[in-house]
Amino acid sequence: xxxHVRPPIRSExxxxxxxxxxxxxxxVLPLSTRIWQQGWLRKGLILVALAxxxxxxxxxxxxxxxxxxxxxxxxxxxxxxxxxxxxxxARISLTVLAEGYLGGVVLAFGLTTLAVSTQFGRDLLSTLTxxxxxxxxxxxxxxxxxxxxxxxxxxxxxxxxAVLWPLALNTFAGFQGVPETLRMAGRNYGxxxxxxxxxxLIPAALPAILSGLKIGWAFAWRTLIAAELVFGAASGxxxxxxxxxxxxxxxxxxxxxxxxxxxxxxxxxxENVVFATFERLTVRRWGMVR
Amino acid sequence: xxxxxxxxxxxxxxxxxxxxxxxAEAPPAGLPAPLLRVSDLTLEYRTPERVVRATHRVGFDxxxxxxxxxxxxxxxxxxxxxxxxxxxxxxxxxxxxxxxEVVRGPGPDRIVVFQEFDQxxxxxxxxQNVAFPLRAAGxxxxxxxxxxxxxxxxxxxxxxxxxxxxxxxxxxxKQRVAIARALATxxxxxxxxxxxxxxxxxxxxxxxxxxxxxxxxxxxxxLFVTHSIEEALVVGNRVALLSPHPGRLRGEYNSxxxxxxxVGSAAFQAAVQRLHGRLFETDPxxxxxxxxxx
Numbered sequence: 001x002x003x004h005v006r007p008p009i010r011s012e013x014x015x016x017x018x019x020x021x022x023x024x025x026x027x028v029l030p031l032s033t034r035i036w037q038q039g040w041l042r043k044g045l046i047l048v049a050l051a052x053x054x055x056x057x058x059x060x061x062x063x064x065x066x067x068x069x070x071x072x073x074x075x076x077x078x079x080x081x082x083x084x085x086x087x088x089x090a091r092i093s094l095t096v097l098a099e100g101y102l103g104g105v106v107l108a109f110g111l112t113t114l115a116v117s118t119q120f121g122r123d124l125l126s127t128l129t130x131x132x133x134x135x136x137x138x139x140x141x142x143x144x145x146x147x148x149x150x151x152x153x154x155x156x157x158x159x160x161x162a163v164l165w166p167l168a169l170n171t172f173a174g175f176q177g178v179p180e181t182l183r184m185a186g187r188n189y190g191x192x193x194x195x196x197x198x199x200x201l202i203p204a205a206l207p208a209i210l211s212g213l214k215i216g217w218a219f220a221w222r223t224l225i226a227a228e229l230v231f232g233a234a235s236g237x238x239x240x241x242x243x244x245x246x247x248x249x250x251x252x253x254x255x256x257x258x259x260x261x262x263x264x265x266x267x268x269x270x271e272n273v274v275f276a277t278f279e280r281l282t283v284r285r286w287g288m289v290r
Numbered sequence: 291x292x293x294x295x296x297x298x299x300x301x302x303x304x305x306x307x308x309x310x311x312x313x314a315e316a317p318p319a320g321l322p323a324p325l326l327r328v329s330d331l332t333l334e335y336r337t338p339e340r341v342v343r344a345t346h347r348v349g350f351d352x353x354x355x356x357x358x359x360x361x362x363x364x365x366x367x368x369x370x371x372x373x374x375x376x377x378x379x380x381x382x383x384x385x386x387x388x389x390x391e392v393v394r395g396p397g398p399d400r401i402v403v404f405q406e407f408d409q410x411x412x413x414x415x416x417x418q419n420v421a422f423p424l425r426a427a428g429x430x431x432x433x434x435x436x437x438x439x440x441x442x443x444x445x446x447x448x449x450x451x452x453x454x455x456x457x458x459x460x461x462x463x464k465q466r467v468a469i470a471r472a473l474a475t476x477x478x479x480x481x482x483x484x485x486x487x488x489x490x491x492x493x494x495x496x497x498x499x500x501x502x503x504x505x506x507x508x509x510x511x512x513l514f515v516t517h518s519i520e521e522a523l524v525v526g527n528r529v530a531l532l533s534p535h536p537g538r539l540r541g542e543y544n545s546x547x548x549x550x551x552x553v554g555s556a557a558f559q560a561a562v563q564r565l566h567g568r569l570f571e572t573d574p575x576x577x578x579x580x581x582x583x584x
Contacts, residue, residue, distance in 0.1 A: 126384050181409045182408055182411065184376075184378055187409075188397075188398065189423040189427055189475075190396070199426060204412075282413065286414075288412050
């Protein structure tokens, strides 16, 4: 190879560009693509597909006692909702759930605020989460019944336990992930203590906090239904879990499925309406998650 | 040629505290009291294994409306020095006084413009971001904060983007917001930590131009950290040169005659060469050629 090849010297040129008119600079996407971009449509199709598979399986099985079809379940659900019984059960469950969930959230924020401000708080949080996070909430229920009696008190206790640890862990991880520059900017403005946590750390860690809230919600919901299945009628009026348990005993399998369907539906609504709206108004709008 | 190693005697006397030190402390005749005085400042930072000395007995004075540059290679502790002045790092030795008061912690009288773009809370719009320190520090009421935010957003030419979120802006625009936010707070001294280093060359040049235009208009006091000799000479009126490991003051030089239009001139190139020689001198014992008298 000749090392001394020099590129040829070419003449310069100057173009006067006319305005660009051949094709539009921007084009709208085809209608089908735009429709397919709707998240609710894609998720809805998944749900429809699952319902069809369920119905097909039930018809093939052909035993209403073991596996009622989607249609039969839907009929039981409509009947339950119409009579008001299911709504009342759901209301009872959700009220207990809200109390336990809020309690867990408040405690989690208290614990993590302590953890970001002191070394002792950090040690306390990491030790407590390491100890209690792996402990299934339902395992605490017998103990809770002993301590708080047969009432919503023990349910709330296990709910707090179900929410507190995962949320505290996620929130703390989120706080630690806040960029150093943003922290310094906040302190630079003269923010300290609780104002600093509220105005800088919590918004900056919101994606992690939100995922903690979602995990906490799922844990709480499943713990509540499970607890009601076992000790549900404790307070005299049971929630959704108790409804499922009762109907299983009486072999109303379609009602069992209707109860389960409502549990799933509430979960889907909370996830796709409540959390999704909150996400859209905050972290998505701020460009913190895509 | 204006690059004069002024006060060489003073800076030479600085490293060792001596009886002559007290005389050097007093403002030289004909000068007003300095706004910001850094004296004998030693800073250290911790890594998990060791304690590292970032600066060793650094001292300089910044006067009202100065555009004071801290110039040095990486490892000379210039950013650490700026963070100490901002109040994020407590001094090991020496003191920092701003307007006669000792700096004890971060506060809104020293707003920092960082290099990183993530200094703007992403959950606030441009207008909210500029008003945020005003409200957080409780300096002014809501209405006044909004009015002031609008005023300074207009100054940096971002009025059309006042309601956009930071993630919708380019890097240069984010730095403009950071500068507007800093100016709106009307700090006693504006601290800038390589604010344009993460920008492309064209945007950087434009931002330097805009910063100088803003200074012409508002006459804030600026302490500016950079590792670019050209940027130091263009932006500053006085350049303090720091040597690395640990950071010690190598000298202070005037650069008030230079602006973006003088970049190509012979005097500017000579000044660059001088500073370049001092930055890259191999043997610190080599005597520096005497500075031509002004």
